[in-house]
Amino acid sequence: MPHAVGAVAEHEGSPDVTHASPQRPPDHLEQWRRDYWRSNLRLMVVLLAIWAFVSLGCGVLLVEQLNAITIAGFPVGFWFAQQGAIYTFLLLILVYAVLMDRLDRKFGVSERAEEGQEQ
Amino acid sequence: MTDIQLWTTVFIVLTFGLYIGIAWRSRVKETSGFYVAGHGIPAVANGAAVAADWMSAASFISMAGLVAFLGSDGSVYLMGWTGGFVLLALLLAPYLRKWGKYTVPEFVGDRYSELVRTLAAVAAVLISFTYIVGQMNGGGIVFSRFLNLNLTGGVMVAAAIIFVYSVLGGMKGITWTQVAQYTVLIIAYLIPAVAIAQQFTGLPIPQVTFGQILSELNALSAELGLNEYTAAFSERPMVDVFLVTLALMLGTAGLPHVIIRFYTTKTVRGARYSAFWALFFIALLYTTAPAIGAFTKFNLLDGVNGTAVAQLPDWVDNWAATGLVSVADGAETINSVSNDPAAGADLTVNNDILVLATPEIAGLPAPIVGLVAAGGMAAAMSTAAGLLLVISSSVSHDFYFRRIKKSASDSERLLVGRLAMTAAVIVAVVAGINPPAFVAEVVAFAFGLAAASFFPALVLGIFWKRCNATGAAAGIVAGLALTITYMIYTLDVFGTEAHEHILGVSPEGIGSIGALVNVLVAVAVSKATAPPPAHLAELVESIRYPSVPREEEPAGTGERS
Numbered sequence: 101m102p103h104a105v106g107a108v109a110e111h112e113g114s115p116d117v118t119h120a121s122p123q124r125p126p127d128h129l130e131q132w133r134r135d136y137w138r139s140n141l142r143l144m145v146v147l148l149a150i151w152a153f154v155s156l157g158c159g160v161l162l163v164e165q166l167n168a169i170t171i172a173g174f175p176v177g178f179w180f181a182q183q184g185a186i187y188t189f190l191l192l193i194l195v196y197a198v199l200m201d202r203l204d205r206k207f208g209v210s211e212r213a214e215e216g217q218e219q
Numbered sequence: 220m221t222d223i224q225l226w227t228t229v230f231i232v233l234t235f236g237l238y239i240g241i242a243w244r245s246r247v248k249e250t251s252g253f254y255v256a257g258h259g260i261p262a263v264a265n266g267a268a269v270a271a272d273w274m275s276a277a278s279f280i281s282m283a284g285l286v287a288f289l290g291s292d293g294s295v296y297l298m299g300w301t302g303g304f305v306l307l308a309l310l311l312a313p314y315l316r317k318w319g320k321y322t323v324p325e326f327v328g329d330r331y332s333e334l335v336r337t338l339a340a341v342a343a344v345l346i347s348f349t350y351i352v353g354q355m356n357g358g359g360i361v362f363s364r365f366l367n368l369n370l371t372g373g374v375m376v377a378a379a380i381i382f383v384y385s386v387l388g389g390m391k392g393i394t395w396t397q398v399a400q401y402t403v404l405i406i407a408y409l410i411p412a413v414a415i416a417q418q419f420t421g422l423p424i425p426q427v428t429f430g431q432i433l434s435e436l437n438a439l440s441a442e443l444g445l446n447e448y449t450a451a452f453s454e455r456p457m458v459d460v461f462l463v464t465l466a467l468m469l470g471t472a473g474l475p476h477v478i479i480r481f482y483t484t485k486t487v488r489g490a491r492y493s494a495f496w497a498l499f500f501i502a503l504l505y506t507t508a509p510a511i512g513a514f515t516k517f518n519l520l521d522g523v524n525g526t527a528v529a530q531l532p533d534w535v536d537n538w539a540a541t542g543l544v545s546v547a548d549g550a551e552t553i554n555s556v557s558n559d560p561a562a563g564a565d566l567t568v569n570n571d572i573l574v575l576a577t578p579e580i581a582g583l584p585a586p587i588v589g590l591v592a593a594g595g596m597a598a599a600m601s602t603a604a605g606l607l608l609v610i611s612s613s614v615s616h617d618f619y620f621r622r623i624k625k626s627a628s629d630s631e632r633l634l635v636g637r638l639a640m641t642a643a644v645i646v647a648v649v650a651g652i653n654p655p656a657f658v659a660e661v662v663a664f665a666f667g668l669a670a671a672s673f674f675p676a677l678v679l680g681i682f683w684k685r686c687n688a689t690g691a692a693a694g695i696v697a698g699l700a701l702t703i704t705y706m707i708y709t710l711d712v713f714g715t716e717a718h719e720h721i722l723g724v725s726p727e728g729i730g731s732i733g734a735l736v737n738v739l740v741a742v743a744v745s746k747a748t749a750p751p752p753a754h755l756a757e758l759v760e761s762i763r764y765p766s767v768p769r770e771e772e773p774a775g776t777g778e779r780s
Contacts, residue, residue: 137763144309151305155298155468160461163291163451173430178449181294182286182509183426186301186502193308193498197491200313204488209765211486 136207143199147192155185223537223579226589227365234403234593235380238396238600262489266496268394269480271401271601273300273471273497274504275350276357277662279404279598284573287512287519288558290446292454294509295463295727299666301498301505302464303471306674308494311472312481314681316490317762319482322609323475323673324617330680330755332688333621338695340617342672343475347606347613348643350476350665354381354606355651358599360571363541365592370541371652377596378648381603382641394483397605400597405503407594411578411587412507415514418581425510432517439520443556448513455725462728463663469734470666473674476605479612487765515577522580523553523566534579535566543569610643611636663727664706671698671733679741684759686741687751694741702733 158166159181166177174183204210278300286293318326324343328336358377363370416425419432437447446453452460471477480497481490522532528546531553538544546553550565557564575595578587615636624631672695679686679694706726724732 133760133764140763147305147309151302155302156461156464159294159298160457160464167449167451171430172427173433175433175449177451178291178294178433179430181291181451182297183506185298186506189301189305190495190498190502192305193491193495196309197488197495200491201488204765211488211765 132207136203136209139203140200143196143203147196151189151192154180154188159185222585223588224365224367226586227592228589230586230589230593231365231596234399234597237399237403238597241396241399262484262492263496264394264398265480265484265489265493266498267401267500268397268483269477269493269497270500270504271397271404271597272480272605273477273602274401274404274501274598275602275662276354276360276595276599278501278504278508279408280357280360280574280595281571281662282574283508283511283515283577284558284570285512286509287516287573288570289454290440290448291451292460293512295455295460295467296663297505297509299464299467300471301501303468304494304498304501306468306472307477307481308491308498310678310681311478312490312494313487314762315478315677316481316484317487317765322612322616323478323677324613327676327680327691328617328621330758331676331691331751335676335688335692335695336617336621338692339673339676340613342668342695342699343613343617344610346474346665346668346672347476347609348647349668350474350662351603351606351610351643351647352650353662353665354599354603355647357571358596358603359651360541360543361575361592361595361599364538364543364572364575365589367540374648374651377599378644378651380596381600381607382644397601400601401500404594404597404601405500407590407597408504408507408511408574411581411583411591412511412514414583414587415518415577415581416510419514419517425514426506429510429513432513436513436517436520439517439524443520443524443554445520445556448516458722459725459728462724462731466670466728466730466734467663467666469670469674470668470730473669473672473677474666475613475669475673476602476609478673478677479609480605511574511577515573515580518580519568519573520556523556525552525554527552531566532580534576537579538572538576541572543572607640607643611640614639667702667706667727667730667733668699670730671702671737675734675737675741679738681759681762683742683745684756685745685750687745687748689748690741690743690745693744694737694739697740698733698737701736702729705729 158177163177163181166180167175169176171179201210282293282296282300285296289295315323315326318329320326320329322340322343324336324339327339355374355378358381359370359374361373362368362376363373366373366376368376412425413423416428417423420428422428433449437449440446440448451457455463481493484490484493523535528550531546535544535546539546545560545567547563547565547567553565555562555564556566556568558568558570560567575591578584578591615632619635620632675698676691676695679691705721705724706729709726
């Protein structure tokens with residue numbers, strides 16, 4: 101296997117690495133890329149759905165209904181809009197970073213080793 | 220000199236000495252160090268720098284005040300300015316880092332065309348400029364109160380300091396200085412909040428305890444002729460709350476001075492974790508802000524409710540000198556409070572002073588007042604410095620180097636960049652003295668512009684290979700045109716007359732519609748014209764995967780430059 105994936109990526113813009121070109125990259129390379137990208141997209145869509153539901157859903161559209169309930173002095177809709185949404189956002193980004201790490205490892209493209217070597 | 224002035228001076232001199240010391244130690248001469256700090260910043264430090272860069276005078280000085288006066292509808296700022304980081308982390312940061320270019324115009328220039336690059340550079344300057352005006356104004360408020368100047372004098376002092384140290388530093392200096400600035404600003408923000416939470420409830424966690432005073436605050440607000448604090452949609456209709464929140468989110472993700480930060484991490488993985496750390500540091504302040512808003516409003520209302528004008532607390536007098544607090548002529552006791560001078564209430568309090576005045580209103584000791592002033596300056600300066608950097612890089616790199624003189628040397632480009640900073644500061648001072656609205660609102664316009672221009676072009680560029688240059692350019696132009704037109708239509712800037720909001724949509728919220736129009740136009744035009752050349756498809760393909768060789772493969776030429 102003479103051609104490393106990294107090399108393809110680094111020669112951005114040079115026309116000979118068009119993925120439509122018949123000789124490279126070989127099919128099995130194409131396949132892992134497609135799988136990797138699909139897993140990434142699936143994760144993204146799920147997380148963004150939660151993002152929209154908690155902020156624009158609970159914090160804006162459903163706020164009046166949720167305000168009917170009060171916990172620890174906070175009307176619940178108000179709490180989502182001023183506190184809960186922010187905690188959720190933080191959690192979503194963390195989950196994304198951790199799961200992408202796992203995905204990178206699964207496909208053998210983790211960058212962990214590379215950090216710390218540079219600079 | 221009063222105690223408060225003394226302590227303010229002490230803290231401002233100390234912190235500024237610290238920033239300038241750091242900037243001097245890490246000063247740079249090469250272009251790459253100036254703009255992206257040579258890709259050598261760890262994720263946690265980068266996160267703190269993004270947080271300082273991001274949390275401007277609007278976040279520090281103005282936001283809690285806005286939340287206090289808008290009540291529940293102030294949530295647009297809280298959710299809008301944090302929610303965008305989710306979009307940034309998931310949709311943009313890793314891919315743009317993989318691309319590894321200096322600026323946003325650089326990305327769209329490669330992905331689309333030279334025309335789009337120029338358009339993006341114009342948009343970057345426009346957005347950064349709108350944003351910087353808010354910082355000048357915020358810094359001006361701090362100095363005018365604590366150095367006893369009028370607002371104009373305060374803005375001049377703030378601008379002079381910001382200018383000196385941005386021009387010195389460049390990105391490497393700025394990154395480490397911003398880490399220091401974050402530390403100063405978050406300590407300055409949390410100490411009064413924790414002290415007040417302790418005073419009120421005996422538990423020093425403001426995020427948890429401000430719930431306990433909400434029902435009393437609702438009652439007190441009603442007594443003084445204000446809306447119930449926790450009632451949703453009392454200041455803005457639901458459609459506007461939705462649109463403003465969304466515009467701030469999309470704008471956050473598209474802000475050039477925040478995006479440029481993710482080029483400074485070592486790896487794509489580093490970019491993902493930087494986004495997490497950034498939001499972590501930001502959330503510390505953003506979850507505290509609504510607590511400060513509620514506690515301070517309670518203190519404020521409680522302190523003046525039914526009080527005779529002659530017996531008002533000291534802070535009213537102290538702030539009256541800046542013109543940001545005023546008692547109505549002929550009022551004898553305070554029976555109504557407002558943030559709107561036109562409302563004719565007995566006491567008018569400008570949103571922007573609330574955080575700065577929090578320690579005074581709560582009767583905290585003078586050193587804390589001084590610390591908060593230093594924190595406010597840290598917030599204004601760190602953001603202004605980041606913005607000046609974007610303006611300078613857009614002008615020197617995307618205009619001068621790319622369009623005018625391809626042979627320009629590094630030192631020549633640095634000179635052009637510094638000249639651009641100078642020009643930007645001068646114009647921003649003029650605008651900062653007389654902004655069209657409150658600090659946070661001025662800043663909100665910048666987000667509308669970013670939402671309508673960059674965000675769709677970037678996301679389509681990464682996720683839709685079929686998007687071509689004509690489509691992207693048409694989308695940006697359509698989105699910006701709609702947004703700017705509506706802003707000018709509804710605001711009285713540049714001497715134009717303000718018109719009524721159409722369907723309740725405010726000028727801060729129009730960016731969401733601008734973004735939608737941008738996407739629709741970009742998709743329609745791209746479909747109607749030829750697909751982008753094949754090498755661009757491969758280019759897009761290449762940023763979707765990490766560049767490290769797979770472990771089963773023999774070690775190849777995979778190391779990055």
